[in-house]
Amino acid sequence: MGVSPLSMRMRELHRVCRMPLDLVVLMLGTNDLLQGNPVSGIVSRMEGFLRETEVSADRIVLIAPPVLRLGEWVASRSLVETSIELNKAYQRLAEDLGIGFVDAGEWNLSLAFDGVHLTQEAHRIFAENLLCYLRKGE
Numbered sequence: 001m002g003v004s005p006l007s008m009r010m011r012e013l014h015r016v017c018r019m020p021l022d023l024v025v026l027m028l029g030t031n032d033l034l035q036g037n038p039v040s041g042i043v044s045r046m047e048g049f050l051r052e053t054e055v056s057a058d059r060i061v062l063i064a065p066p067v068l069r070l071g072e073w074v075a076s077r078s079l080v081e082t083s084i085e086l087n088k089a090y091q092r093l094a095e096d097l098g099i100g101f102v103d104a105g106e107w108n109l110s111l112a113f114d115g116v117h118l119t120q121e122a123h124r125i126f127a128e129n130l131l132c133y134l135r136k137g138e
Contacts, residue, residue, distance in 0.1 A: 021055055021059070022059065023060075023061070023134075024055050024059060024060045024061070025060075025063065025130070026062055026063065027062075027063035027065050027104065028046065028065075029042045029046065029065060029086055030065045030083070030116060033068070033082055033083055034073060034074075034116070039082060039085050039086045039089050040089075042086060042089075043086070043089045043090065046062070046093065047097070050062070050093075050097055050099065051097070057098045057099045058099075058100075060097075060099040060100060061099065061100035061101070061102060061133070061134075062090055062093065062094045062099055062100065062101050062102075063102045063103075063104055064086065064087035064090040064091065064101070064102070064103040064104060064105055065083070065086070065087070065104055065105070066104045066105055066107070066109045066111060066118065066126075067080065067083050067084055067087065067105040068080050068083040068115055068116060069111050070115055071111065071113055071115025071116065072113055072114045072115065073114040073116050074114070074115035083105075084105070087103050087105050090103075091103060100133075100137065102129075102130065102133050104126060104129070107126065107129045108125075109122035109126060110122045
């Protein structure tokens, strides 16, 4: 099995996070779900990355992605359920690590025909919700 997209992004993020940063906001894992990677493996890789990041816990926010919906890229209800499972696992991970957490699955975001990507309006709503969350921390 090759290197997962999450693993590749984690390597690059790890390199970047060794630089001085004010804030790290991460929303990763959906592509790994679509490739059939188990939630436990996705969360394990995320945990490994977060533990090695040289950014203090109070400067990290983990975003659970919007819940997948049935569409051209999401053919089974079990994949939708797995995306819900990932969000819950990310919340537990954030609690365990003492980092910020946002569940974009709670923002009622509309997804495109593929069941994965945000619509234009959903991008606006996502940005507004994230900004609201970040301002609370100021």
